[in-house]
Amino acid sequence: MRVSTITMFEQSTASINRQQSGFLKVSQQIASAKRVVNPSDDPQAAARAIGVDQSKAMTKQFADARVAARNSLAQTESVVNSISDAVMSAKSLLVRASSDTFSDTDRESFASELKGIYETMIGQANATDGNGRYLFAGYKDNTPPFVKSADGSVEYVGDMSARQQRVDSSRLMPVTENGATIFQSVSQGAGYIAEAQGNQGSVTFSGPRASDMNHADYGASFKVVFGEAEGEPTYSVQRFDGTNYVDFDPALTDQPYSGDGQQVTFGGVSITLSGEPVAGDEFLVTRAGSDERPADLFKTMEQAIQALETPAVTAADKANLRNTLNTAMRDLDNGLDNVLMVRASAGARLEELNVIDAVGSNRMINYEQTLSDLVDLDYVAAISEYSLRQVGLQAAQKTFIDLKGMSLFDYM
Known part of the structure; x- marks a missing residue:
């Protein structure tokens, strides 16, 4: 078969071009440290690498979001810690102010100090x-x-939701708390609380205490209402039926009141009463934070300040002072428990962020390894290929030179 001269030249040129193309491709791989420089180098690996890159970018975004969430939670925990210190200071001050040894002037001084805590x-x-x-x-x-x-008075006008931030693909985390949760709530374990209802007599209370938490009426709201029968004081216990307070037990209706540390038990709760009542005096006994008496730390502070600023001249004044302070101290105890629970929740979320960070770091390492396996260059193999392509290109060039010299005109 006769092969034309032009065919030999075309094949030699094509061979040189192929060797140059392969040599250039290996050179680009070595220069970029990537096996897949263009999608055409390995379409399947290139497509998978795009997906891994997107996952890496999303993981990085979540890591940045966790930084912002950690800052918000750390600030929340710090401020809540300061609030707990303020509540404890207020409780300590009320314990001191409740002593009968202090004069009205002394109590005004306590009220001034309590105002400072209130403003703080x-x-x-x-x-x-x-x-x-x-x-x-x-x-x-x-x-x-x-x-x-x-x-x-202080009112909450903020939103009732806690601001949330997505810190991982499957975790939407609250990064702050709303004010109502901190200042107008109590923990689920908060018990009963008693409050005098504008009494005119000198009856004081201690408690209430839970006597039977399995009682059928435990959790309901009650009132102890004082009356009079044949010139002697009586008391009745009324239960809230959802609309009004009504008598619910004949054994607790119009009962004689002795006035000397008398213990009254109802609905799994007991309260101890002392002093002389006036007909119409009453005490509310209800679960802390109930609809009948919502929790409010600021209102508690306001009532305590007002009580300390009011001169205690008569026996009724002194009884109202003691009752108000007793109620305020119980409110502060419940408020402190709630604030500490909020702080613990913020701390738990900070710890959760650390765990998510660790998981995210491991995930990022896996992505890096997968991406490396897909597109990174094996330098040993690439350098060997580079040398081979170099030899091939040189051989093609030498062949072309030899071919060019094989002409009959050189012998004529």
Whole structure:
């Protein structure tokens, strides 16, 4: 078979081009340290690498989100810790102020000190983060969550939700708390609390204490109402039926009242009463944080301040002072338990972030390894290929030179 000269030249040129192309490809791989420089080098590996890259980017975004979440939770925990210190200081002050040895002037001094704690708590309740957002306002974080109304009381105007942030593909984490959860809530384990209802007599209480938590009526709200029969004081226990307080047990209706540490038991709860009542006096006995008496740390502080500022002249004044302080101290105990629970929850979420960070770091390492397996270059194999391509290109060039010299005209 006769092969034309032009065919030999074309094949030699094509061979040189192929060797140059292979040599250039290996050179690019070595220069970029990548086996897959273009998708055409390995379409399947390139497609998988895109997916892994996207997963890496998402993992990095979640890691950045966890940094922001950790900052918010750390600030929340710090402020809540300061609030718990304020509540403990207020409780300690009320314990001291409840002593009968202090005069009205002394109690005014305690009231002034309690006002300072009260204002400090308001400032902490309206704390902001590093971006100027209010920590405890929920999603309404551009305005202060607690404001003073016209009568001087503090009201919560923030959102009832806790601001959340996605810190992992499967975890949407609350990164703050709303103010109502901290200042207007109690823990589920909070027990009963008693409160005098504007009494005119000198009856004081201690307790209430749980006597039978399995009682059918345990958890209901009650009132101890004083009356009079044949010139002697009596008491009746009424139960809240969802609309009104009504007598519910004949054995606890119009019973004689002795007035000397008398213990009254009802609904799995007992309360001890002392002093002389006036007909119409009453005590509310209900679960802390119930609808009949919602929890409110600021209101508790306001009532305690008002009681300390009011001169205790008569026996009724002294009884009202003692009852108010007893109720306030129980409220502060419940509030402190709740604040500590909120702080523990924030701490638990901070610890959870550490665990998620560890998982995210391991996931990132796996992605890096997978990506390396897909597109990274094996330098030993690449250098061997480079040398081989270099020899092939040189051989093609030498062949072309030899072929070019095989002409009959050179012998004519």
